[in-house]
Amino acid sequence: MSETSLATIHxxxxxxxxxxxxxxxxxxxxxxxxxAATQQLRFVQLLRHCDQSSPASINDLGCGYxxxxxxxxxxxxxxxxxxxxxxxxxxxxxxxxxxWPDEPSVRFTHGTRAPRVADYSIASGIFNVCGxxxxxxxxxxxxxxxxxxxxxxxxAVAVNFMAPLAAGASGPRELYRTPAAPWIEFCExxxxxxxxxxxxxxxxxxxxxxxxxxxxxxxxxxxxERSGAGLRH
Amino acid sequence: xxxxxxxxxxxxxxxxxxxxxxxGDAIEEMAALHREFDIFSPKHGxxxxxxxxxxxxxxxxxxEDWLDYLDHxxxxxxxxxxxxxxxxxxxxxxxxxxxxxxxxxxxxxxxxGEDPRVLVTTDRPMSFVEAVHLIVSVPTQAARDAMRAxxxxxxxxxxxxxxxxxxxxxxxxxxxxxxxxxxxxxATKxxxxxARK
Numbered sequence: 231m232s233e234t235s236l237a238t239i240h241x242x243x244x245x246x247x248x249x250x251x252x253x254x255x256x257x258x259x260x261x262x263x264x265x266a267a268t269q270q271l272r273f274v275q276l277l278r279h280c281d282q283s284s285p286a287s288i289n290d291l292g293c294g295y296x297x298x299x300x301x302x303x304x305x306x307x308x309x310x311x312x313x314x315x316x317x318x319x320x321x322x323x324x325x326x327x328x329x330w331p332d333e334p335s336v337r338f339t340h341g342t343r344a345p346r347v348a349d350y351s352i353a354s355g356i357f358n359v360c361g362x363x364x365x366x367x368x369x370x371x372x373x374x375x376x377x378x379x380x381x382x383x384x385x386a387v388a389v390n391f392m393a394p395l396a397a398g399a400s401g402p403r404e405l406y407r408t409p410a411a412p413w414i415e416f417c418e419x420x421x422x423x424x425x426x427x428x429x430x431x432x433x434x435x436x437x438x439x440x441x442x443x444x445x446x447x448x449x450x451x452x453x454x455e456r457s458g459a460g461l462r463h
Numbered sequence: 464x465x466x467x468x469x470x471x472x473x474x475x476x477x478x479x480x481x482x483x484x485x486x487g488d489a490i491e492e493m494a495a496l497h498r499e500f501d502i503f504s505p506k507h508g509x510x511x512x513x514x515x516x517x518x519x520x521x522x523x524x525x526x527e528d529w530l531d532y533l534d535h536x537x538x539x540x541x542x543x544x545x546x547x548x549x550x551x552x553x554x555x556x557x558x559x560x561x562x563x564x565x566x567x568x569x570x571x572x573x574x575x576g577e578d579p580r581v582l583v584t585t586d587r588p589m590s591f592v593e594a595v596h597l598i599v600s601v602p603t604q605a606a607r608d609a610m611r612a613x614x615x616x617x618x619x620x621x622x623x624x625x626x627x628x629x630x631x632x633x634x635x636x637x638x639x640x641x642x643x644x645x646x647x648x649x650a651t652k653x654x655x656x657x658a659r660k
Contacts, residue, residue: 258517264483265517267496274499396487432495434488 239371240318240342242361247294248321256295256325262359268433272354273301275428275437276388280350287312287348289382291375292356295325299336311335318342343375344382351379351387358392360406368406373416380421380442387423387440395434410436472520473603476529477570479518484568486594494560503557509533509549539602541581548581552599555583559597568597575602 247261254260263269276298280286286309290298293315302311315338317323326338344351356375360368379387392407401407410427417425423440431437483489497503502512510530513519519526533549541551559565569588582600587593 254521265515267500267502267515267517268492271496271499432492432498434492 235367236371236374239363239367242363243356243359244319246359246361247317247319251295251319251322251325256329258297260325261294261297261322261355263355269297269354270301271431271433272390272435272437273298274305275431276352276354276390277302277305278428278437279386279388279426279439279441281385282306282309285310285312286350286385287346288314289344289346289348289351289379290315291317291344291351291353291379293317293326293338294322295329296336296338298352298354299330312348313337314339314344314346314348316341316344343378347382347384349383349385351383353379353389355390357389358405361404365406372413373420376417376421376440380417380423380440383440383442386442388437389440390435390437392435393429410438413438472522472525472529473572476518476520477572480568480570483516483518484570486567490560490565490567494565497557497560503553503560505550505553507553509536509553512553536581536601539579539581542583548601551581551583552601555597555599566597567594568599571598571600572603573600575604578602 250262251260258264258266258269261269263272288298288302288311290296290313293299294317296313296315299311299313299315302309302313313336315323315326315336317326317338318341320340323338323340330336330338339345353375357368357372363371376387376389379389391410391413392405394407394409395401410429414425414427417423417438417440421440422443426439426441428437428439429435484493496516500515501507502515510533513530513533519529536549536552537547539548541548543551546554556568559568566585571588573582579602581602582598584598584600585595586598588596588598
């Protein structure tokens with residue numbers, strides 16, 4: 231995908247979510263969810279396989295105002311988290327920073343990808359609103375994003391997608407709906423991630439849990455390859 | 464409702480309720496939310512359920528009025544003997560959503576002057592709708608009627624007594640219209656209460 235196409239998509243996403251947070255503030259509707267309950271039901275699925283018994287770092291891509299962090303604090307109050315929220319809407323990042331002003335283990339940054347490797351990378355709803363972008367461009371944006379997320383994750387990536395509507399039903403063209411199969415195939419074949427499909431949780435969508443191959447080992451391997459040295463297993 | 468919650472808010476919230484509890488994906492979603500968060504269990508009130516589900520007006524004042532109205536349903540009777548209106552709605556929704564095959568729910572209003580109870584039934588909500596719904600109907604009264612009833616109950620101006628001047632402020636400047644100000648207050652207060660019934 232050309233840098234220009236990707237930049238166009240990022241700009242459209244930025245404009246969309248900057249407008250929602252401007253209209254509705256740091257609320258579920260401000261990040262375009264119907265309500266707190268549906269927003270949180272998605273978090274339940276995204277965090278379903280996270281090991282909450284030990285400290286973890288999380289990259290939350292498309293973090294909005296940091297609702298995932300609030301949910302973690304409420305649901306798993308004893309889970310020590312090193313949280314980084316990333317959002318390409320600077321208006322959203324401002325809203326997040328004002329919501330979480332003084333937390334040493336909580337940071338927010340403006341951008342399109344995580345600037346660090348964390349245990350988990352999580353994204354909720356970032357692939358849903360394709361707007362007027364071409365479907366093929368949007369799918370390339372998803373592939374690029376999934377590659378970035380996998381590269382920035384030691385343990386796993388969790389993302390969700392909207393599933394196709396029932397036969398005969400029609401919905402807005404601005405929403406991207408997809409079957410799970412092509413994305414499972416992409417994640418397993420191209421990203422090398424063991425992929426678990428989470429569905430049937432009451433929303434017409436699905437969540438993919440991508441258990442990453444050991445990224446630390448991969449990066450060592452790549453470094454070794456670049457330097458021409460062999461790597462012994 | 465009337466004097467308690469503005470007409471536009473009532474209509475928009477009612478529309479949102481009927482969409483969010485409609486047949487198909489919507490009622491399945493609601494059942495899933497109830498399963499996960501126990502939204503309509505006895506430990507939560509309709510107020511918190513409405514807030515969690517985003518089923519309240521956007522405007523902050525109207526939102527509070529609406530949530531107050533949901534609390535006010537506790538003071539009403541229902542068509543289930545011994546159960547107040549609030550609890551009747553909550554338990555009917557909980558039972559329906561936990562049933563495994565939840566009915567879509569249709570919310571409407573009826574004239575509180577004809578039947579002051581909250582009514583929960585099952586029926587087809589409209590002649591052109593085939594699916595049987597759980598129907599929740601709450602008694603309401605138009606703001607104008609509520610005000611008139613309140614004024615009538617308050618009696619003529621001449622019969623209304625001014626509120627006693629607070630004992631702690633006898634030396635302050637005298638109130639110019641001691642009779643009128645408290646009377647206005649007493650006329651407004653019952654109006655709001657009567658609107659809730």
